[in-house]
Amino acid sequence: xxxxxxxxxxxxxxxxxxxxxxxxxxxxxxxxxxxxxxxxxxxxxxxxxxxxxxxxxxxxxxxxxxxxxxxxxxxxxxxxxxxxxxxxxxxxxxxxxxxxxxxxxxxxxxxxxxxxxxxxxxxxxxxxxxxxxxxxxxxxxxxxxxxxxxxxxxxxxxxxxxxxxxxxxxxxxxxxxxxxxxxxxxxxxxxxxxxxxxxxxxxxxxxxxxxxxxxxxxxxxxxxxxxxxxxxxxxxxxxxxxxxxxxxxxxxxxxxxxxxxxxxxxxxxxxxxxxxxxxxxxxxxxxxxxxxxxxxxxxxxxxx
Numbered sequence: 669x670x671x672x673x674x675x676x677x678x679x680x681x682x683x684x685x686x687x688x689x690x691x692x693x694x695x696x697x698x699x700x701x702x703x704x705x706x707x708x709x710x711x712x713x714x715x716x717x718x719x720x721x722x723x724x725x726x727x728x729x730x731x732x733x734x735x736x737x738x739x740x741x742x743x744x745x746x747x748x749x750x751x752x753x754x755x756x757x758x759x760x761x762x763x764x765x766x767x768x769x770x771x772x773x774x775x776x777x778x779x780x781x782x783x784x785x786x787x788x789x790x791x792x793x794x795x796x797x798x799x800x801x802x803x804x805x806x807x808x809x810x811x812x813x814x815x816x817x818x819x820x821x822x823x824x825x826x827x828x829x830x831x832x833x834x835x836x837x838x839x840x841x842x843x844x845x846x847x848x849x850x851x852x853x854x855x856x857x858x859x860x861x862x863x864x865x866x867x868x869x870x871x872x873x874x875x876x877x878x879x880x881x882x883x884x885x886x887x888x889x890x891x892x893x894x895x896x897x898x899x900x901x902x903x904x905x906x907x908x909x910x911x912x913x914x915x916x917x918x919x920x921x922x923x924x925x926x927x928x929x930x931x932x933x934x935x936x937x938x939x940x941x942x943x944x945x946x947x948x949x950x951x952x953x954x955x956x957x958x959x960x961x962x963x964x965x966x967x968x969x970x971x972x
Contacts, residue, residue, distance in 0.1 A: 776804070783808065790814060813920055816946070823948050826962045827854040827878070836881035837861075841874045842900040842935060842967070844893070848881050872949075873905045876933045876967040879960070886959045894936030905934065911966050918971055919946045929953075931963055932970040939963070 735743070735758055743761040747754045752770055759765040780797055783789035783804075789797075793807035802810075816822055830837045831851040838848050839861065847870070849863035861868045879887045904910055912934075922929045923943040930940045931953060939961060941953030951963045 779804070788812075809917065809920065809924070813917055816920070817916075817948075821947070824945075824950070825854060825947075826950060826952070827851050827859050830880075831859075837878055838881045838884055838887070839870065839878040840876045840891075840937070841870070841902075842876060842904055843874075843902055844896075844899050844935065848884075871903070871906070872964070873966060874902055875964050876935065876937065877939070877961055877963045879962065883959045886955070886957050887961060890939060890941075890955045890957065890959065890961075892938040894933070894938075898934075898936045900935055905966055910934070912969055914965065914968055914971050916946060919943050919951055928956075930972045931968060932972075933963075933967050934969045936969070 739758065739761050740754075743754055743757040746752070746760050746767065747757040750757070750767060750771065752767075752774060756770050756774065760767050760770055777798060780789060780794045784791065784794050788808055788811060790811045793802060793810050796802040797804050797807045827837075829835075831854045834850060836848060836850055838846065840846050847861060847863055847868070849861040849868070851859050852862050852867065853860035857873070858869055858871050861870055919929075923946055926942060928940055928942050930938060931951075932938050939953060939955070941955040941961065943951060944954045944960065945952035949965055951965060952960055953963055954960050
């Protein structure tokens with residue numbers, strides 16, 4: 669008996685195997701059906717039955733407008749006389765650019781390429797210079813700053829030097845407190861200061877600056893202390909909203925130009941000196957008397 673006769677004898681109910689074969693959808697070669705029998709997702713190419721994640725190629729890009737022969741001939745003459753590439757001479761021939769502008773752009777490109785080869789200019793700032801968005805000297809300074817931030821010394825804490833040398837240190841804290849002692853432990857967020865018989869745990873966010881205790885007299889003469897109205901409570905600087913973010917480039921410019929800056933703390937203490945060290949958390953100022961004071965960047969209010 670044929671298949672039709674079998675279906676009639678079964679009361680019109682076909683076995684699942686027969687029905688599934690009749691309803692089975694033919695798929696393109698190399699493709700496989702989805703679990704629910706739906707068609708493959710649109711917009712995805714398939715390779716060996718799996719989506720590649722790439723969309724099908726769109727319409728071809730329109731061809732570039734052809735340069736009229738007379739313009740191209742003129743551009744070739746300009747290129748031969750000036751020594752610039754023909755592609756750079758075409759805008760000159762079309763009147764879009766002057767020859768002087770193109771020559772300056774080419775010189776700038778050569779200068780930027782040379783600086784990149786020397787490692788003095790990062791690709792990020794090189795492109796900004798070529799676009800005309802950034803001065804080349806500013807770009808070089810920003811590149812130096814990036815290089816500095818990738819050095820280990822940028823994250824140095826000078827408390828570690830005092831701890832290793834066993835040198836006594838003076839620490840100025842918010843609340844007009846001034847403590848002296850020896851650093852016995854330098855942690856990321858705090859230090860232990862042995863002052864006499866007492867060992868104190870001091871949070872770094874409460875500190876404004878510190879210095880070698882042996883320079884106490886000279887430092888205190890150089891610092892102009894703020895008035896009593898600006899006394900802050902302990903842990904005031906723990907909250908970021910109470911801090912002023914002076915960008916590192918301000919300190920770097922002062923350091924490279926070897927000029928003195930005036931540092932004002934959150935309690936209006938003022939100290940003037942030259943930047944001799946710039947770090948992530950600390951800036952070292954050297955006063956006119958040659959005394960070095962480590963300033964905490966989180967405790968600055970203004971720099972002029």
